[in-house]
Amino acid sequence: MKNIINTIFNEDVLKGIYKIPDRSLDLIIADPPYCLGKDYGNNSDKMSPNEYLKWSYLWIDAVIPKMKETGNFYIFLTWKYSPEIFSYIKQKLIMINEIIWDRKVPSMGGSTRSFTSVHDTIGFFAKTKKYFFDLDAVRIPYDQETKKARTRSIFVGKKWLEIGYNPKDLWSIARIHAQAPEREKHPTQKPLELIDRMVLSSSPEGGLVFDPFMGSGTTAISCINNNRKFVGFELNPNYCKLIQNRISKIKKANL
Numbered sequence: 001m002k003n004i005i006n007t008i009f010n011e012d013v014l015k016g017i018y019k020i021p022d023r024s025l026d027l028i029i030a031d032p033p034y035c036l037g038k039d040y041g042n043n044s045d046k047m048s049p050n051e052y053l054k055w056s057y058l059w060i061d062a063v064i065p066k067m068k069e070t071g072n073f074y075i076f077l078t079w080k081y082s083p084e085i086f087s088y089i090k091q092k093l094i095m096i097n098e099i100i101w102d103r104k105v106p107s108m109g110g111s112t113r114s115f116t117s118v119h120d121t122i123g124f125f126a127k128t129k130k131y132f133f134d135l136d137a138v139r140i141p142y143d144q145e146t147k148k149a150r151t152r153s154i155f156v157g158k159k160w161l162e163i164g165y166n167p168k169d170l171w172s173i174a175r176i177h178a179q180a181p182e183r184e185k186h187p188t189q190k191p192l193e194l195i196d197r198m199v200l201s202s203s204p205e206g207g208l209v210f211d212p213f214m215g216s217g218t219t220a221i222s223c224i225n226n227n228r229k230f231v232g233f234e235l236n237p238n239y240c241k242l243i244q245n246r247i248s249k250i251k252k253a254n255l
């Protein structure tokens with residue numbers, strides 16, 4: 001177990017998953033290719049819809065036994081394949097939430113034969129009813145004005161008013177702009193704020209978080225910042241180097 005902690009394997013997750021011990025993971029954050037034909041320097045996003053669904057079921061089956069009894073599983077998808085994939089996972093895990101990530105895409109042009117799609121669909125699943133969940137770690141504090149407006153006696157002293165509200169299942173977090181300091185050279189890098197919310201609410205401090213599709217390593221960075229351990233896989237060797245650079249930078253900044 002020791003030799004996998006804080007490791008990124010440059011390998012196909014389906015080939016390397018045996019390295020992860022059964023029932024060892026507190027949290028899985030899976031952000032697979034979406035079957036959109038993106039270029040990740042490999043063919044992973046070039047499958048037909050049927051191949052994509054078959055492949056999705058294969059890796060899902062491979063990672064579920066690695067979860068602890070208290071473990072959680074988040075999966076990023078698009079609306080196109082989430083119905084089939086959610087139905088599949090629901091046969092194996094308890095579905096806790098469907099989260100809509102509103103990428104806060106500015107209103108410009110867009111589709112002319114459909115409504116412009118501006119969200120990703122995230123499934124939040126747990127292995128058992130004993131799943132770890134720390135809402136207090138991700139509450140959103142009220143601003144002074146709103147707090148003041150809630151002065152009716154029935155609200156006074158309410159925990160949620162003092163320590164903030166539940167982020168709910170619609171997460172409006174801007175995608176990373178090309179000029180943003182957080183931006184790395186990866187086509188589908190997720191914002192840290194988004195991954196932080198999963199890591200903080202759904203894994204204990206010191207826990208082990210698994211990312212089968214590391215990409216630019218956002219999960220690893222969130223784990224370092226939030227005192228969790230990580231392990232993951234990434235097919236593209238250049239992305240693996242990018243992740244190592246990102247980790248070195250963050251470690252230097254934290255010195």
Ligand SMILES: C[S@@+](CC[C@H](N)C(=O)[O-])C[C@H]1O[C@@H](n2cnc3c(N)ncnc32)[C@H](O)[C@@H]1O
Pocket residue numbers: 011012013014031032033034040042044186188189190191212213214215216217218219233234235236239
């Ligand atoms: C959607 S991106 C992940 C982005 C990541 N969440 C981030 O914030 O940067 C998916 C990544 O999975 C990688 N990948 C695709 N198939 C894989 C496989 N079978 N095993 C490991 N990595 C894979 C791709 O190279 C790509 O970088």
